[in-house]
Amino acid sequence: MEKRYLILDDGTSFLGEGFGDLSNTTGELIINTDLNGYQEAITDPVYHNQIIMFTQPSIGNIGTNPQNYESIITSAKGIVVNQREDINQSPLKAQNLSEFLRERQIPGIWKIDTRALRQYVQSHHVQKASIVNTNDEHAFDQLTAAVLSNQQIQAVATPKPYLVPGSGMTIVVIDLGLRESIIRQLAKLNCNIIVVPWDTDFKGIISLAPEGVVISSGPGAPEEIDNTVLETIIKLQPCLPLFGIGLGHELIAIANGATVTKMASGVHGNHHPIRQIITNDILYADQSQTYQIERQSIDNNRLIITFVDLINNSIQGLRSRDYPTFSVQFSPEGTSGIDSGLDLFAEFTESILVRRRLNNNEFGI
Amino acid sequence: MQDEKVVLDSMSMQRALTRITYEIIEKNKGVGNLILIGIKTRGVYLADRIANRLKKLENTDVPVIKLDITKYRDDQQSVGKVGNVAENTVDITNKNVILVDDVLYTGRTVRAALAAINEIGRPKRINLAVLVDRGHRELPIRADFVGKNIPSSKQETIKVLVSEIDNRDGVEIKQP
Numbered sequence: 001m002e003k004r005y006l007i008l009d010d011g012t013s014f015l016g017e018g019f020g021d022l023s024n025t026t027g028e029l030i031i032n033t034d035l036n037g038y039q040e041a042i043t044d045p046v047y048h049n050q051i052i053m054f055t056q057p058s059i060g061n062i063g064t065n066p067q068n069y070e071s072i073i074t075s076a077k078g079i080v081v082n083q084r085e086d087i088n089q090s091p092l093k094a095q096n097l098s099e100f101l102r103e104r105q106i107p108g109i110w111k112i113d114t115r116a117l118r119q120y121v122q123s124h125h126v127q128k129a130s131i132v133n134t135n136d137e138h139a140f141d142q143l144t145a146a147v148l149s150n151q152q153i154q155a156v157a158t159p160k161p162y163l164v165p166g167s168g169m170t171i172v173v174i175d176l177g178l179r180e181s182i183i184r185q186l187a188k189l190n191c192n193i194i195v196v197p198w199d200t201d202f203k204g205i206i207s208l209a210p211e212g213v214v215i216s217s218g219p220g221a222p223e224e225i226d227n228t229v230l231e232t233i234i235k236l237q238p239c240l241p242l243f244g245i246g247l248g249h250e251l252i253a254i255a256n257g258a259t260v261t262k263m264a265s266g267v268h269g270n271h272h273p274i275r276q277i278i279t280n281d282i283l284y285a286d287q288s289q290t291y292q293i294e295r296q297s298i299d300n301n302r303l304i305i306t307f308v309d310l311i312n313n314s315i316q317g318l319r320s321r322d323y324p325t326f327s328v329q330f331s332p333e334g335t336s337g338i339d340s341g342l343d344l345f346a347e348f349t350e351s352i353l354v355r356r357r358l359n360n361n362e363f364g365i
Numbered sequence: 366m367q368d369e370k371v372v373l374d375s376m377s378m379q380r381a382l383t384r385i386t387y388e389i390i391e392k393n394k395g396v397g398n399l400i401l402i403g404i405k406t407r408g409v410y411l412a413d414r415i416a417n418r419l420k421k422l423e424n425t426d427v428p429v430i431k432l433d434i435t436k437y438r439d440d441q442q443s444v445g446k447v448g449n450v451a452e453n454t455v456d457i458t459n460k461n462v463i464l465v466d467d468v469l470y471t472g473r474t475v476r477a478a479l480a481a482i483n484e485i486g487r488p489k490r491i492n493l494a495v496l497v498d499r500g501h502r503e504l505p506i507r508a509d510f511v512g513k514n515i516p517s518s519k520q521e522t523i524k525v526l527v528s529e530i531d532n533r534d535g536v537e538i539k540q541p
Binding site: 304306319320323343346351357 | 376377379380381383384386387388390391394395418421422423507508509511513514
């Protein structure tokens with residue numbers, strides 16, 4: 001077995017064993033507390049340039065399969081697990097976890113007590129980590145010197161527009177590094193989906209004649225994104241129904257005057273209860289959140305808070321008072337088996353349908 | 366044998382009411398000057414639910430008036446009926462009224478409701494919110510907030526169920 005080290009930017013190192021790809025890797029260390037959905041996490045572009053550490057002690061129990069991709073090109077930098085399993089139970093043509101990682105050149109390290117490591121990482125504010133063969137001074141120097149790119153969206157979002165044809169209403173999705181499950185949910189509702197590059201401007205979107213616009217999730221810091229996206233949101237708001245997810249939600253908040261800050265420790269998992277304020281319903285959904293909206297920055301004359309995380313009190317949903325714009329921080333797609341029964345995609349398309357009929361006076365006399 | 370089909374389940378009905386509530390806030394620019402008037406029977410329960418949602422979002426109590434339109438109906442049975450149109454009177458002068466009903470069909474119920482509202486005051490504006498719009502209007506009336514458009518034939522019956530009196534939520538369509 002291949003001995004390997006997980007080294008942290010505060011100088012500590014942990015001995016484990018390598019699996020998957022055996023190259024050296026460096027990235028931002030992210031703690032994922034999902035009990036299921038490891039394949040979705042590994043393929044989610046939100047984790048671009050990041051090393052994902054799973055606190056669920058046993059990873060790989062159901063292998064991987066071609067239906068669970070969140071993106072075809074994976075961009076996570078590595079994974080850290082306690083117990084690795086190379087089981088392959090899927091009846092579909094599938095790979096076990098090690099094969100999956102090896103083929104995609106993602107290094108993994110196991111036999112690490114990830115639950116203890118989580119506590120350490122959170123109390124010591126660890127940011128960066130590497131998976132390496134030797135934990136010598138040179139390796140730490142390399143880790144300290146590593147500068148992580150802030151061009152994450154450019155790295156994962158589509159450079160060209162493409163169409164996912166459907167027989168229903170035309171929806172434009174602004175790709176900031178989207179999860180495929182966003183497309184799957186819209187496709188389920190027969191939408192004619194046009195995915196456009198992240199920097200498509202207002203004119204470019206309007207020329208496609210959509211009835212609604214989704215602003216996708218994606219990696220990176222909202223404040224580092226080129227202003228094009230914000231300008232597009234500000235111009236689109238009065239014209240068309242908008243639905244923001246994750247990073248898209250953060251940008252909608254900023255476009256409406258709120259400020260966004262980096263959390264001391266992010267939330268990556270699906271165990272936080274989230275309250276839908278309007279009904280008092282509690283739901284659980286996938287969260288992959290590193291930034292949060294400052295509560296006191298919310299202008300109550302412009303935005304309504306619609307969802308709140310009950311563990312850390314962070315804002316999980318917003319709605320514009322003036323425009324048909326709404327957004328959520330969590331993943332409303334129900335990807336990793338969490339189905340809250342809350343169907344925000346249906347709410348989005350229903351509101352478009354009703355507006356269309358009212359505007360055209362299709363119904364009635 | 367009658368064929369019964371669920372066209373809106375409980376979840377979708379909740380979602381429609383939630384969406385209507387958000388749209389009311391959006392169109393009305395807040396809830397300060399708002400009064401809900403529910404048309405008996407089911408319109409009242411739907412109005413209560415919208416008021417409940419507004420309370421949770423805005424922490425404001427929006428009054429709900431229960432409207433009895435019997436004496437303003439234009440069909441045979443109601444000729445000569447007397448009595449109050451509302452049990453709980455709230456001053457509606459210069460208020461923005463949202464009239465709430467379960468199904469919008471010919472428009473005659475809404476016309477009767479407008480006449481009944483006239484009896485209790487003169488609001489600034491009246492908007493109409495319905496859970497279901499099934500078409501076949503006989504009067505020039507349209508809804509401002511619609512839960513779901515359900516194209517129907519005149520032979521079909523559309524029934525809105527509310528858990529308060531029907532033990533469950535939903536909308537069903539019955540073939541003749």
